[in-house]
Amino acid sequence: MLTKRIIPCLDVKEGRVVKGTNFINLRDAGSAVELAERYYKQGVDELVFLDITASEEKRKTLIELVKEVAAAIKIPFTVGGGISELKDIELLLKSGADKVSLNSSIVLNHALITEAAKQFGSQAVVAAIDVKKNGGKWKVFIKGGKEETQLDGMEWCVKTALLGAGELLITSMDKDGIKEGYDIEFLSLVADAVNVPVIASGGAGSKEHFLDAFLNAKADACLAARLFHYGELDIPDLKMYLTQNGINVRL
Numbered sequence: 001m002l003t004k005r006i007i008p009c010l011d012v013k014e015g016r017v018v019k020g021t022n023f024i025n026l027r028d029a030g031s032a033v034e035l036a037e038r039y040y041k042q043g044v045d046e047l048v049f050l051d052i053t054a055s056e057e058k059r060k061t062l063i064e065l066v067k068e069v070a071a072a073i074k075i076p077f078t079v080g081g082g083i084s085e086l087k088d089i090e091l092l093l094k095s096g097a098d099k100v101s102l103n104s105s106i107v108l109n110h111a112l113i114t115e116a117a118k119q120f121g122s123q124a125v126v127a128a129i130d131v132k133k134n135g136g137k138w139k140v141f142i143k144g145g146k147e148e149t150q151l152d153g154m155e156w157c158v159k160t161a162l163l164g165a166g167e168l169l170i171t172s173m174d175k176d177g178i179k180e181g182y183d184i185e186f187l188s189l190v191a192d193a194v195n196v197p198v199i200a201s202g203g204a205g206s207k208e209h210f211l212d213a214f215l216n217a218k219a220d221a222c223l224a225a226r227l228f229h230y231g232e233l234d235i236p237d238l239k240m241y242l243t244q245n246g247i248n249v250r251l
Helices: 032-042 063-072 086-094 104-108 111-120 153-163 184-193 207-216 235-244
Strands: 005-013 016-021 024-031 047-051 077-080 099-102 125-134 137-142 147-152 167-172 198-201 221-224
Touching (some): 005 198, 005 235, 016 032, 032 047, 032 063, 063 086, 086 099, 086 111, 099 111, 104 111, 104 137, 111 125, 111 153, 125 153, 137 153, 147 153, 153 167, 153 184, 167 184, 184 198, 184 207, 207 221, 207 235
Parallel strands (some): 005 047, 005 221, 047 077, 077 099, 099 125, 125 167, 167 198, 198 221
Antiparallel strands (some): 005 016, 125 137
16 A cells, blocks of 8 residues: 655745745745755655745746755755746755656646657646636636636646646645645546556645545655644654554654
């Protein structure tokens, strides 16, 4: 049985970790390096770093901060934000990232997924997909959730996997920050439709929500931010709970 993963997410703005609700009303959550060190010591499986305003502000990711975080941990490290071409990916991988998260750039240039997978391997390419329900369908949003696209969420998830993404990081904007659980309906549809790992994001509010995502959405990993940043949920306790409920996690 494959091991399920617990992944904290560092949403970074102006060099600080922030967290909001439904992608707005951001508040400070602390130092990226300090949080990364804390999570590493608590036994998380991976870490995601997202420079959430880089695409909107048309700038590159905060490379020096990425290097500092990478030096503080010894677990797989995914970085996203402001990546628009292969040389951006190469620089991040050389700066300590193990994977890159591509969101707005691959919507605007689908070929970037395939080019990146060919050059760096599909295992280094994570398609980050932000979806929001609109008129009964899930639509894809870009630029930190500020711009709606014409892409259908399900179709885009399937396409990114076919183009070469090694993982899908799916964030429900409707669920983000409200702590009522992941979007089980959408996640389970995607998990049935693709043959790459699916990371659930947006909505975790309790240990039971992680269990629900693993059992009923068939997620391979669960990502959360606020619960971990503000000490509302202890990671070792979460992993013990999951183990006791039949989920194979690394203790």
